[in-house]
Amino acid sequence: MKKVRTHQELVALRNSLLENRDPNKPCVRVCISTGCRARGSLDVLQAFRDEVTKQGSGTDVDVKQTGCHGFCERGPVVVIGPKEIFYQGVKPSDVPEVVSKILHNWEVVDRLLYVNPATHQKVLCETEVPFYKMQTRRILANNGRIDPTSILDYIAVGGYQALAKAITAMSGENIIDTVEKSGLRGLGGGGFPTGRKWRSCREAKGNLKFVIGNGDEGDPGAFSDRSLMEANPHSILEGMIIGAYAIGVNQGYLYVRTEYPLALKHLQIAIDQAKECGFLGKGILGSKFDLDIKIIRGGGAFVCGESSALVASIEGKVGEPRAKYIHTVEQGLWNKPTNLNNVKTWACVPLIINNGADWYAKIGTAKCKGTAIFSLVGKVNNTGLIEVPMGTPLKQIIYDIGGGILEDKKFKAVQTGGPSGGCIPEELLDLPVDFDKLTEAGSMMGSGGMIVMDEATCMVDVARYFLDFLQYESCGKCAPCREGVKRMLEIVTNITAGRAKKEDLELLQELAEMVKDFSLCGLGRTSPNTVLSTLKYFRDEYQTHVKDKKCSAGICKDLIEYSILEDKCTGCGACLKLCPQQAIQGEPKNPHTIDPSKCIRCGVCRDACPFEAIMVN
Amino acid sequence: MTENAFEHGEVDKIIESHSHEKSALIAVLQEIENSYGYLPAWTLRQVSEKLEVPLIQVYGVASFYDAFHLTPRGKHLIRVCLGTACYLRGSTRVLEALERELGIKDGETTPDLEFSIQSVRCLGACALAPVTIIDERYFDKMTPTKINSVLKRVQRKNEKS
Numbered sequence: 218m219k220k221v222r223t224h225q226e227l228v229a230l231r232n233s234l235l236e237n238r239d240p241n242k243p244c245v246r247v248c249i250s251t252g253c254r255a256r257g258s259l260d261v262l263q264a265f266r267d268e269v270t271k272q273g274s275g276t277d278v279d280v281k282q283t284g285c286h287g288f289c290e291r292g293p294v295v296v297i298g299p300k301e302i303f304y305q306g307v308k309p310s311d312v313p314e315v316v317s318k319i320l321h322n323w324e325v326v327d328r329l330l331y332v333n334p335a336t337h338q339k340v341l342c343e344t345e346v347p348f349y350k351m352q353t354r355r356i357l358a359n360n361g362r363i364d365p366t367s368i369l370d371y372i373a374v375g376g377y378q379a380l381a382k383a384i385t386a387m388s389g390e391n392i393i394d395t396v397e398k399s400g401l402r403g404l405g406g407g408g409f410p411t412g413r414k415w416r417s418c419r420e421a422k423g424n425l426k427f428v429i430g431n432g433d434e435g436d437p438g439a440f441s442d443r444s445l446m447e448a449n450p451h452s453i454l455e456g457m458i459i460g461a462y463a464i465g466v467n468q469g470y471l472y473v474r475t476e477y478p479l480a481l482k483h484l485q486i487a488i489d490q491a492k493e494c495g496f497l498g499k500g501i502l503g504s505k506f507d508l509d510i511k512i513i514r515g516g517g518a519f520v521c522g523e524s525s526a527l528v529a530s531i532e533g534k535v536g537e538p539r540a541k542y543i544h545t546v547e548q549g550l551w552n553k554p555t556n557l558n559n560v561k562t563w564a565c566v567p568l569i570i571n572n573g574a575d576w577y578a579k580i581g582t583a584k585c586k587g588t589a590i591f592s593l594v595g596k597v598n599n600t601g602l603i604e605v606p607m608g609t610p611l612k613q614i615i616y617d618i619g620g621g622i623l624e625d626k627k628f629k630a631v632q633t634g635g636p637s638g639g640c641i642p643e644e645l646l647d648l649p650v651d652f653d654k655l656t657e658a659g660s661m662m663g664s665g666g667m668i669v670m671d672e673a674t675c676m677v678d679v680a681r682y683f684l685d686f687l688q689y690e691s692c693g694k695c696a697p698c699r700e701g702v703k704r705m706l707e708i709v710t711n712i713t714a715g716r717a718k719k720e721d722l723e724l725l726q727e728l729a730e731m732v733k734d735f736s737l738c739g740l741g742r743t744s745p746n747t748v749l750s751t752l753k754y755f756r757d758e759y760q761t762h763v764k765d766k767k768c769s770a771g772i773c774k775d776l777i778e779y780s781i782l783e784d785k786c787t788g789c790g791a792c793l794k795l796c797p798q799q800a801i802q803g804e805p806k807n808p809h810t811i812d813p814s815k816c817i818r819c820g821v822c823r824d825a826c827p828f829e830a831i832m833v834n
Numbered sequence: 835m836t837e838n839a840f841e842h843g844e845v846d847k848i849i850e851s852h853s854h855e856k857s858a859l860i861a862v863l864q865e866i867e868n869s870y871g872y873l874p875a876w877t878l879r880q881v882s883e884k885l886e887v888p889l890i891q892v893y894g895v896a897s898f899y900d901a902f903h904l905t906p907r908g909k910h911l912i913r914v915c916l917g918t919a920c921y922l923r924g925s926t927r928v929l930e931a932l933e934r935e936l937g938i939k940d941g942e943t944t945p946d947l948e949f950s951i952q953s954v955r956c957l958g959a960c961a962l963a964p965v966t967i968i969d970e971r972y973f974d975k976m977t978p979t980k981i982n983s984v985l986k987r988v989q990r991k992n993e994k995s
Contacts, residue, residue, distance in 0.1 A: 252961045255972030289961030437917035440958035475864070475901050476957055516860055516899025519955065533859035534891075535898045594919035594960035601961060632918065668918045682921055686955055692898075795979060797934050819934075820927055821978045 218368075220495035222503040224381040227372070234373045243319050244279040244298040245269075247307075248361060250447045251440075251479055252289035257308070261293050264312035272316050281370075284448020284483075286361035287602040288348050291331065296343055296361065303343040304329040334598070334620060348599045351618045353580065355588050356564050357604045360448035365483045368490035371451040377496055379567035383459045384504050387570075389419060392463035396566065398574035400586030405431055405522075405559030406634065406663040407739070408585070408652035414556060418546040419464045421554035426466045429550070429557040430457050430510075432473040432480065433527060435519035436635025437686065439666030441590040442560050444602050446473065446480035449564065450487035454510065456563030458496060459570060461508045464556055469510040471560075472527050475517050484512055519636075519690035522664075523740050524549075524557045526692065537694045538738035561590060561665075581607035585651035591633075595668040596623045608649040611641065615669055626671040630754070634663030636683045636690075637743035639750025640676060659750040661743065675772035676755040677762050681709045683747040691741070698741035701732035705748060712759060713773040715766040722759055726752055771833035774818045778834045783808040785830035792822035792831065844869060845877050849884045856885055859895055863902055872903040900954075908943045908950035910988055913967040914976075917956030924977070925964035929953055931978035932966075935985065949985075 221227050247253075247262040265280045286294045291305035295315075300323060304315065307329055318324035330339040331346050340346050354360075363370040371377070383392055397412025418426060430453055434442035446453065457469050471488075473481050488510055491497040499507045518536045520526045526536040528550045549555025565587065569577045578586040585607040591614065594600050598620035605614060611631060615621070622628050630640040633650075639660035641648065648654055652662050670679065684706040693699045708725045711717040729745035729752070736742045752759065761767050768776040781792075781801075786808040793801045793809060800816040803809030811822070823831040848865045852858035862885070866877050873896050882889040896902045914929045929951070933939055936949050943950040959965050962974035968988050973980070 251957075251959050251972075255959060255962050255965070255974055289959075292961070434958065435956070437921075437956035438919045438960055439956070440960055443958040474958075476954065514861070514864060515901075516864070516895075517901040518899050530860065531857070533855075533857040533861075533887075533895070535894050592960060594963065595922050600919075600963075635918075666918065668922065670922065674922060682918070690955070797931070819930060819978060820924070821931070824977055824979055 218490070218493045220493070221377075222495060224385045224502065227377060227381050227502070231372050231375070231378075234369055238373070240299055242277070242279060242299075243323075244281055245315075245319075246281050246283045246296045246298060246361065248284065248286050248292065248294045249282045250285035250289075250444060251477075252285065253292035253294055254479070256292045258293035260309045261295065261307050261312065264309040265295075265316065268312050268316040272313070273320055278316065278319060281364050282366070283363065284360045284365045285444040285602060286343070287357065287444070288346070288599065289602065290598075290600040294361075295329075301342045301344065303331060303340065303346060305331050347620065348601065348603075348618055351613065352604050353588055353606050354604045355568055356445065356452075356561055356590060357448075357602065359452070360444065363449065365448050365450055366486050368451060368487070368494060371449070375571065376451050376567075377455055377494075379570035380455050380458055380462075380496060381502055383462060383570050384502050384506060389463040389465060392459060392570065393419065395574045396463075396569060399569045399577035400574075400581070400584075401562065401565055401569060401577065402585060402652060403559060404561040404565070404590070404665075406436075406637070406661060406665070408662060411558060411562055414546060414558070415460060415464055417544065418554050418556040421547045423554055425468075426464060426554040427550045427556070428457055428461045428464065428466045428469040429527070429531070429555060430469070430471040430560050430563050431522065431524070431527060431557055432471060432477070432484075432560045433515050433522045434474060434477075434664050435522045435690075436637075436664035436666050438594050438632075438668045439592045439635060439664035441592050441602055441665045443474075443477050443480050445560055445564060445590075446477065447483050450480075450484045451491065452564040452567060453484075453560045454487055454491055454497070456566035457510060458491075458501065458508055459566050460556065460558070460563065462501075462506050466556070467507050467509070469508060470513050470531055470550070471510060472513045472515060472521070472531060474515045481512065481514060488512065518692070519686075520692045520738075520740060523738050525738070527557070528555065535692070537692045538740070540737060541739075582649065582651050582654075584653055589650060589662065589665065591665045591667040593619050593667050593669070595632075596626065596671040596674070597621070597669040598623055605650075607651040608654075610646070611648050611650055612646040614650070614667065615646070619669065622669065622671050626673060628669070629672050629674055630670045630676065630679075632660070632668040632670065632679065632747070633666065634661035634743075634746070635666050636687050637661055637740060637746055638663050638666075639746040640670070640679065640754060641750070642754040659746060659753060661746070673770055673772070675713075675768050675770035676751045676758045677709065677713055677768070678770075678772045680748050680751045681706065681713050684709055687744045691744075695735075695737035695741060697732045697735040698737070698744060701728055701736075702744055704728055705732070705745065709748070712762045713768070714775040715762065715773075717763045719763060722752070722756075722763065777818060778813055779811050779816055779818060779820075779822065780813075780832050780834060781809050781811055782830045782832055785828050787828055787830075789827070791825040791827065795821050795825045797821065842880065845880050846884065849881065854885060856887055859885060859887055859892065860899070863892075863896055867902055872906050875904070906943065906947065908947050909992075910949050910969055912949055912951050913957070914940075914951065914953050915955075915957045915959070915963070915965045915967075916953045917958075917960065917963075919960035920956075920964040923963045923975075925966075927978050928964055928966060928976045928981065931981045935981055948989075
């Protein structure tokens with residue numbers, strides 16, 4: 218690959234790429250991101266490659282690997298361009314037929330099409346699937362279109378044009394003004410104005426400064442950073458290079474979770490390619506600007522998503538946050554001015570430079586511009602990754618895009634923001650989601666996890682779950698978080714075990730307020746959010762646990778009992794065979810019974826019963 | 835893992851490849867963990883000496899991050915995701931079933947060094963919830979009843995190879 222030295226050379230390279238590509242040639246795009254890969258998409262990809270050579274000349278159909286399309290629920294996902302035919306749940310055995318039909322007048326393989334559950338009609342194109350139809354894809358626009366391991370693919374869709382524009386036609390001040398005007402706020406969850414952060418770092422004293430891309434997405438239930446890093450790593454790099462140029466930085470770091478091997482691999486490939494093309498390294502695009510970006514693999518600690526802990530981790534230390542009266546933009550990595558942004562925030566930058574601040578700010582709410590990305594998961598029909606304008610009502614996300622609740626159960630709550638967020642009840646479903654509205658409701662945006670909970674979810678157990686997570690992940694530096702969260706966990710565990718006293722709820726509330734006010738870092742201060750929000754919106758559930766010693770959702774093991782409905786049990790013996798405790802007795806073809814003293818409430822019997830005869834009281 | 839000159843040389847090589855940079859401590863430990871499957875005590879002492887980082891700091895880092903282990907682990911690593919989406923869809927029941935089946939607790943290794951169980955907080959594969967990863971293979975929508983057949987599959991593959 219020849220180095221690109223000027224803006225003109227980049228334009229010429231892109232034009233030649235486009236000229237050499239026939240827009241009408243069939244192109245099979247197979248998602249190879251973690252979700253689809255786990256369901257066997259690599260075999261599907263290989264099958265397409267083999268079949269195209271076998272049935273055709275090998276060159277009449279292109280086969281391409283792409284990143285995440287977002288609709289992980291239906292993986293492996295395959296899209297066939299240019300007609301954009303959307304196939305879901307594709308198996309290697311389907312491939313010969315798909316290829317043969319493409320080669321024969323574009324016939325469609327009906328059984329692989331998505332069926333709209335509302336209309337029961339088959340849908341041909343991705344854009345007509347309700348899951349995609351309601352979204353506004355900006356940051357994720359090229360996910361699923363380009364091969365994440367090919368810089369040429371990125372250049373073909375206009376990649377690195379923003380960098381060229383920034384370096385040749387804009388000053389650092391200009392760029393920061395544009396970013397500031399766009400209203401871009403930190404998409405890692407904090408929502409701090411990006412332009413203002415850049416300006417502070419640019420104005421900070423010192424010659425040695427750093428930029429960091431935060432890809433340490435530790436929030437359970439969130440995977441938007443992973444998808445973006447896997448699917449479009451160059452967009453993150455381009456943003457970082459522009460930012461580094463504007464701020465005046467020559468060294469960058471990308472801090473990525475060790476749990477994301479594919480993201481790490483794709484980012485490294487992207488960095489190597491960008492260096493080869495002259496977008497990284499010395500004299501970028503023929504200018505005097507130098508930048509190197511290095512990947513740092515995380516050590517698997519949630520707290521390292523916090524900026525000062527992340528910085529400590531890059532320095533090779535234990536990931537402990539420090540007090541924030543010293544700003545990272547003034548004294549960050551090795552005590553030098555450091556500008557840290559989430560990878561999604563960085564990926565917005567090329568879009569803003571290319572399309573202008575006004576374009577970016579055109580959608581969104583008064584104080585939150587642009588789009589938000591959520592990982593829609595939990596008890597919802599369409600699990601996946603979505604991008605919507607800031608201010609989209611929760612209801613629209615869960616019901617129109619998410620397709621409603623699994624098994625038509627009743628909605629109970631939606632949890633956003635990971636362990637720092639809270640649970641939002643049904644009465645607030647019309648809430649337009651943005652940074653400020655979510656915070657007002659006692660939750661937060663966080664990493665963009667959106668976990669839908671149904672009537673079979675116990676909210677006290679959810680609070681216990683997050684406290685358990687937080688006490689394990691607390692770095693231990695400050696007492697309010699280290700001790701406070703542990704004591705809160707004890708209280709909530711007692712509640713779920715039916716051992717709590719009436720006054721425990723007040724103590725829990727008091728402790729939560731204390732941890733919120735006095736913890737050192739943002740993660741500590743937001744750690745009681747799940748407790749506070751569930752106490753506020755679902756207090757009756759706590760009270761049933763405390764007073765009546767009952768768990769109405771049937772989750773808390775110490776408060777439930779399994780039994781067999783005599784009239785439904787056929788005596789098939791399925792449960793009896795699988796019970797790990799030999800707690801089930803009964804003669805074949807006669808109703809069985811469970812011995813509660815032996816039962817460990819593992820639920821295996823309920824999974825096994827074909828007649829829904831197992832009851833939880 | 836017994837200590838011998840050859841292995842000492844391996845660790846030295848890793849440290850050298852990071853130019854004896856103190857800040858590369860985590861990266862060095864990650865590479866040792868990759869080679870040995872865990873961090874034998876002697877490697878911590880050697881890293882401390884060669885990087886000139888106090889042993890207590892090396893131990894601090896090694897015990898702080900989840901990516902590091904101070905005891906040997908099994909041939910097959912079973913990771914059960916306890917992220918929120920997996921938890922809501924019943925991943926603790928999967929974990930408990932595994933613990934019962936293998937007779938060890940989360941974080942432990944079977945005495946024959948065949949299996950280790952490790953719960954993890956979100957692998958970012960929420961659409962597959964509840965997800966379990968054995969070695970590098972993902973098993974989606976896991977249930978306690980599937981455990982037996984999945985373990986057998988892993989063992990069979992093991993016998994073949």
